[in-house]
Amino acid sequence: MTRPTLSELEAFRAVASHRSFRKAADALGVSRSSLSHTLINLEKNMGVRLLNRTTRSVATTDAGRRLLERLDPVLRDLEEAIDGIADERGEPAGILRINTNRGAGQWLLGNVVPTFLTRYPAVELDLVSEGRLVDIVEQGFDAGVRLAESVPQDMIAVPFGGSIRFIAVASPGYVRAHGQPSVPDDLAKHICIRQRLPGGRRYRWEFSRNGEDLSIDVPGHLTLDDNALMVKSAAGGLGIAYMPDLFAHEELERGALMTLLDDWCPAIPGNVLYYPGFRHVPSPLRAFIDVLKEVERQRSRT
Structure with a gap:
């Protein structure tokens, strides 16, 4: 068996997690055809089918599920190690993926994003505002945005923008x-x-x-x-x-x-940025939270 490369394993994890070649390709910044070719080569070299494909969906086989269960924590540890190096040099870098609703996305673009991108040019910010309430961990997001009342209890929430009606x-x-x-x-x-x-x-x-x-x-x-x-x-x-x-x-x-x-129509608690409290917080997300809190402090003083 030919040993798979790190990029092939990351491609498999992306497709298996998103259950979609299109979404995985968008997240990785590659074409769908290139991603499909990578997965075909991976399965060929490993000598086992990892994914079941139909015209509408993608699902892991039993072998693929077992590989993903072992692979996911290993790649997360690797990402944290690399992120730790970025912390040491004091410069957040990499991709920050946030799932948000459109209204909150507009607020972030007007109040937070310009400062964040200027201050941290090595970070690529990927804001997804499709509006669906998704499992941010399962879908590969670093953080999400929801109304405070609908955030899962095991998440850490950072409020912003004030109350809404x-x-x-x-x-x-x-x-x-x-x-x-x-x-x-x-x-x-x-x-x-x-x-x-x-x-x-x-x-x-x-x-x-x-x-x-x-x-x-x-x-x-x-x-x-x-x-x-x-x-x-x-x-x-x-x-x-x-x-x-x-x-x-x-x-x-x-x-x-x-x-x-x-x-x-009373006011209710507004939007929060939320993220898992059980895993390492990557430096781009910590930097984004710092800017968000800074903006909120300035807003509260006005």
């Missing part, structure tokens, strides 16, 4: 034509712009007042999967939309939208 909004023209809902149950009589979550499920609007919590599957003829499109549709008079206040700020400022059911 989910708000119901509509155009003044819509309100003149259809009136305002007084309580969330009144939405059943209105035209609502519904939202499809990345996993395919339709989002139920959530309201709270004086300890009373409501979750409503609102009616409507239009369903969208993007907050910016929801803002545009609501401003165009197509119905009532529900979203984080960050997305509607500009349209509210210029009067194209107005808020509804304000007393049912």
